[in-house]
Amino acid sequence: MDFANLAAQLNAGTILPEGIVIITLLTVLLGDLIAGRAASRWTPYFAIGGLLSAIVALYFQWNNPTPNGFLGGFNADDLSIVFRGIVALSASVTLLLSVRYVEQSGTPLGEFIVILLTATLGGMFLSGADELVMVFVSLETLSIASYLLTGYMKRDPRSNEAALKYLLIGAASSAIFLYGVSLLYGLSGGETRLSQITTNLLANNANESIGVVIALVFVIAGIAFKIAAVPFHQWTPDVYEGSPTPVVAFLSVGSKAAGFALAIRLLVNAFPMVSEQWHFVMTALALLSMVLGNVVALAQGSMKRMLAYSSIGQAGFVMIGLIIGTDAGYASMVFYLMVYLFMNLGGFACVILFTLRTGTDEITEYSGLYQKDPLLTLCLSICLLSLGGIPPLAGFFGKIYLFWAGWQAGAYWLVLIGLLTSVVSIYYYIRVVKMMVVKEPEEMSEAVKNYPAISWTAFGMRPLQVGLIVCLVATSLAGILSNPLFNLANNSVTGTPLLQSSVIQPARPVMLQSSKTLDEASVLEAHL
């Protein structure tokens, strides 16, 4: 194989966006090394610029006729483009939120940005990885970067504890995942490309073996850890409480989105012959996540812990789309993740701002905030109400699309439990809003009474303000003007050969009316 031939086969243009991220990362690293602390004036903006140009590069790859790169190692189909876009966008918003936070905690900013960009890189590669080795290496890149970010405030014992917990549980789940993957490799006679595994399993008569089921269970354990589905969620509340808040924002959106991309690609591609089993397991995980996440969130006193449990519940909602496995299901999943990005990051932006000004994140300390800081109150209220699914906000449309798709596919119980638990979730979201808005001036909490004068001039406050406003606008408008996002989500699913071939398969147990869904998806779009 000569060089020119090899270069053509590699089709390296498919990873152009990731290349941009790597170049940004190296520039930030070297700039920080040469210029020292003075570099923190420009590095965050440069990193955000790099991530946004990666998103632009992703846009130009849409509907790529030859999506396979690196001899089958990477698949840049439309679904991966959407997920890579979500990961990159969540990282850039997280960067906006983190400048002031990192500065105020007295830790170096340059290394923080480098590690966050590496985590983004791992998430982006994971969304498109089409081969077992690539899946594992990118998963580890994302995980190890997340452990480092969690323990970044290394002089604080809470951050150390969170990092150690996350590392131990994460390493165990990685090992289990790797064991499952190695079983798959052995059963398929030494095949690592996801698209070929099924063919090889059938050729080797291994499709009915118990080995495939065990591999499936182990792989699901690894994935469920990444998306924090119950019962693999135990790390979530402690890690969310002890880590720096911008890191939590990234973990709850970017890392989770990459986990869902991995779930779709791996389960749909490599396990179609045990599809009944994996649907059953995922249904159980989704039900448990929705119920436990939303019920336990009721009892939380700390805002970060509450958002941790709420993110577990939200993951349960998103899993409905994966389980029903129709076009509308996948599209609603993508749409919900896009909406969730803005509303959750908006919520975290408000929590970060309140913490920076008052030094606490107890829910009771928010009482009477309306009198002192109307903008923060407005933004937090909108984001929380949107997470709860109150109409005209973006979260409502995301949820209704998910539930509608689930109902169409006949997953009645899942949808009913989803509806019920989202009512529960409205209660604890509204509790915070009520605390901020309704209280009389004399009921104001200590923290709010001593609230500092609002000023955006300190270093790093402007980016935080920009991030806040962007999330606020996106959350309030994405519901009413959701058509472009709907189209994007639908096109990404219809333009992905992997999902199209799987949707036609009749073996899906919960799918009853798949042929109708496409037309009705367009009908729903026309309505909105």
Add this chain to the structure above:
Amino acid sequence: MNLADGVQIVSFVVLAAMMLGGALGVVLLDNIVYSAFLLGFVFISMSGMYILLNAAFVAAAQVLIYVGAVNVLILFGIMLVNKRQDFAPVPKAWLGKAATGLVCVGLFVLLGAMVLATPWSLSTLTPIGDGALVAIGKHFFTDFLLPFELASVLLLMAMIGAIVLARRDFLPGELAEPDETVLTLPERPRELVSSKK
């Protein structure tokens, strides 16, 4: 059975006994230094298994990486943390141990049954032997190029992270009080918040 088969079987039995005995020692011994050395012993017997399987390169890599790097790192870790602390015996600790043992035995039975019940497809190719190095290199620069390159980014980030964690943030002259806990996160810990009320 000819001589070669006999040697193979005998060395397999010896290696397996070494490996199992070492692994049991790692788990059961109380002294952590013994456990660490026995872990290195287990890794070496594992590389013997690889040699039996005609995979000399993997065996060498196993010794280099696991014994030379991972195990030495563990020993350094033990050596540097020279804090001797006696733990108070937990009442009814055997209950937890018994439950763990039961789960482990169950898992072993499940996996063992799976291994025996599965129709493994055995490769008919002749073992590549010493040509493995060339074959692995070819794979690294063709179909595994992307993970190979991504691993370099991963290692760079791991190195930066390790330096960040290990670096001293303050000069030796201005040593903080040893008992004082430094709170870097802006949130107050929950205990302080509740005591303030």
